[in-house]
Amino acid sequence: MTRPTLFPAKTIAITGGARGIGYQTAKELIGRGHRVAIGDIDEARAKEAADELGISSVARLDVTDPDSFRAFLDMVETQLGPIDVLINNAGIMPTGHVHEEEDTVTRRQVEINVLGVIFGTKLALQRMLPRRAGHIINTASLAGELSVPGLATYCGTKFAVIGFTEAARQEYRKSGVCLSTVRPTFTNTELVAGTSGAKGLRNAEPQEIARATADLIEQPRPFVRVTRVAGGMVAAMKFVPGRLATALGSALGTDSVFLDDVDMGARQAYLERIRNS
Template identity: 55%
Template sequence: MSKIESIRGKVVVITGGARGIGLATAVALEKLGALIAIGDIDEKTVKESGTDHDFEYYARLDVTDIQSFTTFLDDVEREVGPIDVLINNAGIMPTGRLVDETDQITRRILDINIYGVILGSKIALARMLARGKGHIINIASLAGETHIPGLATYNASKHAVLGFTDTLREEYRGTGVAFSSVLPTLTNTELGSGVAAPKGLPAAEPEEIAAAVVRLITKPRPKARVTRAAGAMSVFVNLLPQSAGDALGRSMGSGRAFLDDVDAEKRRAYEERVRGD
């Protein structure tokens, strides 16, 4: 079966779909004939993106609220059809030292990046199990396989997403429902604004992440690391003794990239938006 044949007509729901990786993924899948529903907490932007691209469904979605998520999926299934693929993409990445992180921001990161993924997976999974088919794809991060100063809570959230997804894959083996994680490197979206990529590992484009998602839907597998070079480096570092892996990371700039080397002015708009300032 060709890529287009395996995707055409599938109902795909994407959280955080108004911009960045979520929107790039929606556009890529729509071009292959998928029926797209995007949700985002930013009601104005999700309506603009949905209208501009003529997606089948678009609406405000708060992934941390069970009623919002349930109603959104109910509306998608009523307006578009039974959900074939849920892509839990919504996430935030405030940067800075842990001691400077307010409890409000800590809870916000965990609520969106972990609870939102768990909640969406739970609601969608119940529907997919009843039909004996479906695919849940969770956008994690290569940060979920490592540790980066300046991203302590974000790193923790992405480690959690990986563990959660791997566990579901085993828990529901043989049910007809597939589970996958996507692990992007630093990507050229607003989320990565003002941050320099590690030495020798250029930032990815959102279209590269979207292409990885397309491949997963076409041929499900547990994990997709993007880019290949950054993914290979992540795997390699984790094979090294801890001290050697840490030293290699520091030599590539990971110790300063999300702290002292951040361009605060370029990052200001994103930080203010996700922090609710």
Template identity: 55%
Template sequence: MTKVSNISGKVVVITGGARGIGLSTAKALQRLGAKIAIGDIDETAVKESGTAADFEHYGPLDVTDQRSFDAFLDEVERQVGPIDVLINNAGIMPTGRVIDEPDALTRRILDINLYGVILGSKLALARMLPRHRGHLINIASLAGETHVPGLATYNASKHAVLGFTDTLREEYRGSGVAISSVLPTLTNTDLGSGVHAPKMLRAAEPEEVAAAIVQMIATRRSKVRVTKVAGVISQIVGLLPQALGDAIGRPLGSQRAFLGDVDAAARKKYEDRVRGTEE
């Protein structure tokens, strides 16, 4: 296993850090001696998570608002120190057919999943480039390498995140700042509630994704897929003729996993939260 001793003392900022992959990653890095700052749009959840874990900094963060994001990073640097790693993790995944998706929800998905990543990347690079060091990590998805019915806008956002991150990596090669993307499969968090992985695949655990991010920070690797099996399948299918790749996916349930096979009752709480329709 790769040594991770170089993580101790690093100042790590994680957006969407109040729960799920973000919180699991924060705890994994904290155990290795990193100084953790988490931000989240859910003020109650971020306070509860930050207090319980005794992170160095935690607070409200709207990744779609430049003033909110900039002020959050400024406060981290004042209280904790220069930011070594920024993990753009905040994201939402409403499911359903695109024809049934309200325009406001379409904009919300793109604002959080894509614009939030672009904004966070720009703000992080503005701090890291003059220092000639740092690590920017954008959480994408294996959905960014494929197409999944029921996730059209989400897929679009993650395809864009991958293209954006790959381009930044070349644009700032040799700058001293590492730029990476993480591509998880369906993960057992609130985001994946009520959804079952297609046949022959399994959902990842948030701790698996966190472990991959830890290794990424230690090695400055540019891209990692989680799980390994899902990542290999995604890459192989991507090399096949489109009709063949689609034909392979249908018997595995890819056409239904985020549509007819969704447990709507189990997913309702998450969908209401990300759609802004909570009572």
């Protein structure tokens, strides 16, 4: 259940806010009393989501286009005031063998998952630095710390998000602007449609990621991993010898869960949407 916050209300902009983690994060933050705006490439669904959330600050947003991103942030500040928090949440996750991945799909992942985060971060910094206040939260993934077969390009983009954010965090550590990453395990949204998850590890629910993100706003720190169990495992795996890590991955089924075990029929609608967006 969403709880009212004891912290001052903030103006918060969320990319990819029409569905999944972005939508649930908006819902959580609104419930805590914050002023929230959402942007999404799917304009029709974004407007539906805004109606459901009871907010009016909504716009079509192409995170790969700096002009579109700039216009979105302008809209937020005109309607709600200076942006206190930007959540770069938009992202896509195709699955499959690297050699079979279409070049357009590869490019789209890099454009949305990496360039979208970099563009948004730069634009937010330009607004926040003169005020010496603000918080930029970039949604990464535990797949940005621990590689998963079948998600090579996706993992590469999330490794990039973590590296970029950490470098920028250190660069601006004395500026008054915070930078953080949220690192979810695989989460029950469209992104994992047709997959069964790792053996013995449950997927997260988007509401869990939303709560973790909202808590991070109220008590900033460099990053948060979700779930606690999956995050602890990923952290521990960094100290495990390579052969043992590979064997453990096989035991958990992670070497096939995004390859041979995928129900492509169940993923078809999602894949068509991200190809046509």
